[in-house]
Structures are given as C-alpha cells and as structure tokens.
Amino acid sequence: MNLRLGAALTTLVTVGVLTAATSPSAYAGRGAAPTVAAPAAVRAAVVDRVVIGYSVKHRPIVAYHLGEQGPGIPTMMIVSTMHGNERQIQKIPEALRDGRKIHGVDLWVVPVMNPDGLAADTRQNAHGVDLNRNFPTHWVHTTGHYGSGPKAASEPETRAMMSFLLKVKPERLISFHQPLHGVDVDSRRPAFSHKVSRALHLPVSHVKCGGVCGGTMTQWFEAHLPGTAITVEYGAHPASRTLRVQAPKALLRLFGGHR
Template sequence: MSRSLPWLLGLLLGATLLAVVPPSGALPAAVPAEAATRVQGGARPAVVERRVIGQTAKGRKILAYRLGKPGERVVMAIAGMHGNERAPTQILRSLRDGRPIRGIDLWVVPAYNPDGLARHTRKNARGVDLNRNYPYRWRDLDGSYESGRRAGSERETAAMMQFLREIRPRRIVSFHQPLNGVDTDTKLRSFSRRLSRFLNLPLKDFNCSGVCHGTMTGWYNHHFAGAAVTVEYGAHPGRHRMRVTAPRQLLRALGGRR
C-alpha cells in the first residue's frame, strides 16, 4: 500500500490539473467578459475598447465603444437617449462597425436608453425622460417630459455622468429627432456652425420655449471645459444618409478620418 501511494497521488494531481487548465485558445474563467471581448477582438476593427458603463432598470447594458487612437483628442457621440428617436443610432453603429478610425479618440454610445429603444418610447422603463433628469436647472416636470423623482434619479443618468467625468471629452454630439437642425444655444457656437456645415443641417435655437431643464448637454456645458451640442435629424431621414453619408460627415466634423 505504501508503494502505491505516490502513484495514486500523482494520478489525482494530474486529473486535478486537467480539470482546471482551460483547453487551448480558451480564456480562464477569472477573465471578465468585457476583457475577453477586448482580448479576442477582430470582428469590429474600429473598436479599441468596449465598455459597459451601466445597466438599466430592466438589466440591459449601456455600452460605450472606443474608436480611433487613444491619446488623441477625446470626442464623443451619443444616440438613442429617447427610444422613439431611432434613426441616428445607425450613424454610430456604422462608425463602430466600419474600418479603423484615425486622428481622434472617439467614444460612441449608440443606444443610451436601451429600454426605451426596445419599447419604442421616449422615456426609459421607469417612465422618465432622461434628457430632463440631469442635475442642472432641473425642475419637477410631468407628462411627456417627466423628469423623475429628483435630479439624477435614473440609472442611465448616473452611469453617463460618471463616464463623462472620467473621459472628459472635448466635444460631445448628442443626436435626436425630429427637429432637423443643430442647436446654437451652446457655449461654443463655432462648433455648432462646423457641425451644421459638415452634416448639412440648418442652425436652430432649441431653447425649449424658454429654459431647457435637466438636459445632458446643459449639465455638461455648465460643469466641464468641453462643449456639448444637440443635433436633430428630421422625422424620416433616409437609410443611406444615416448609414453612409452622415457617419462620414460626422467623422470629418470631429476631425477624424478612415
């Protein structure tokens, strides 16, 4: 019995090692899912990094994609804040799914309100208009512009605020529908004029009949050095424009290239 004990121990040790060592090409279980996506890559050559910046009340992930070259000027584009304004999400998905981008460090959030997009509703799953929920000039609003129980009450708002504090983009483009124009009510009108020229959209003053309460662009412009601008397409922009023309125009407007 004593002579066979080392042999049995060796056999048990070998079986244990086989059980814990992953097969060739597999990642250890300890590697997070997001890290695994970054390590394997390849399916989307423009994507440098994919990050979950938060989750909705329904558990859907809010995804941000980093395109371009880290170390260049940080810029950002957001779409899908209102779930019934779906067309501009195609612009950011086309940028994400296309060829590598140079000249800028670009972050895109194609589906900021995934619960609203899934339900085709302006508001999130809790019935709040995310673009009235930010803690700048917030006001208790009801109806179509329900602003939440308090400023910053929504998970989507908190996630975006934290993310913007981290990356601090020099420029932000927030896409919406259907007012068809580029907002001039911002602290950097030269950026609005540039977007208007490149995107072939008119300049307009989206002042919400007085004051826009609790908006993301208003909050960012007040607290940070960078400039955020609202861009609105019409109710029914063409598919080719959203998938081909507008992505190229936006990239040039932000100083990037492919």
C-alpha cells in the same frame, strides 16, 4: 485627455457604476463595469467595448471606444437614442463603429443610452422618465411626456452617463436626436455648431425643449466640464444613406479623423 480621477468623479463613483480605474480601458475586470467581449460582427474600428452602466431593467448601456489616443489627438463623443423612440439616429454611431480602423481622433460612441425605451419604443426609460430632463443642472420637477423623474439624477441611465462623461472628459459631445431638424447653437462654442451644421447639411437652430428646458445632458455637461456639448436633431425620417454613409464620414472629417 486627462484620465486621472478628479474629485467630482470620486463623488460620482458612489452613485454610478464605474470603479476607481485610471483609464477607460482599465474598466476591464474592475468590478461592476466590465469590458465585455465584442461580438464577432463588431469590426476593426472598435478598440474597446465598455458597459458603462445598466438600465432600470438591467439592460447594459454600451460605449464603444474607437480611433486612437495620443498627443494632440482630440477626444470626442457621440450619444444617441437617449429617447428610445428615436431609433433611426443610432445608425450614425453604429456606422462609425462598424467600419475599418479609425485614426487621428479619440472617439467614443454610445449608440443607445436608453435601451429600455428602445425595446418599448418609448421616449422615456422604464420608469417613465425623460432622461433629457433628469440631469442635475437646472433640474425642475415635471410630469408627463417630458417627466423629469422624482429627483435630479434619479435614473440609472443618467448616472451611468454622468460618470462616464466625467471619466472620459470629451472635448466635444454631440447628442443626436429626432424628429426636429437642426443643430442647436446654444452652446459654449457656437462656432462648433456652425461647423456641424455645414458638415451635416442641417440648419443651425435654437432647439425647442418641449415644455421646461432644464435637466438636459448638454446643460449638465457644460456646467461640469470644459468641453462643448450640442444637440443635433436629424428629422423624423432621415435617409438611410445619410445616416450610414454621409453623416459618419462628415463627422469623422470634422473631428480630424480618417479610416
């Protein structure tokens, strides 16, 4: 993983909250994106806890750094609850975070990208914007349930995620959602979708966006970074054991990691 700041990130720093640090761990004590002391309940797997930005209502958006870094070790990221009413799916990244130390993979998890939506039990953020229509790739202005916001990257949650992704540059990004059922195969590396499909016992599918399919995080990611980003939809009522045990274990194995 190359953690040096690129020209693109230098531009984004002006809209995001990340300061000009040279590594994620260097966020600590560097201005507006502090590392906050982990609560006692967070266990040995957590290497670092980083506030990557703040929501409209100033709730922190927290990323957890798990695993280890080193030559040949891949960098992966999992993001969930971008839609605040998809609250069960955060159990997958939480289970990864809350276990024993992880080896063999450099893993970041963002369990809740939309903390205001989670608090209000709404798909959208506190501005009524669907964050997965707000990214500045194929952005089109829409209103209503899938509202895009007044302009591309208008929302602080979107900008925080963009800055963070440009800094970490994960090789694979999985964006977890509900309530559809399947692994989106429309990505740069469909083979990865098939692997995830087998690991999670979900079918591959062409995830329907509901209305206009532009301005999504995965579209933006693949337009700006060399890695692969896929959407995984985990159904309306996945079993707790599936989310807390089966899926985290299977993902860890898929990423080449272990506890």
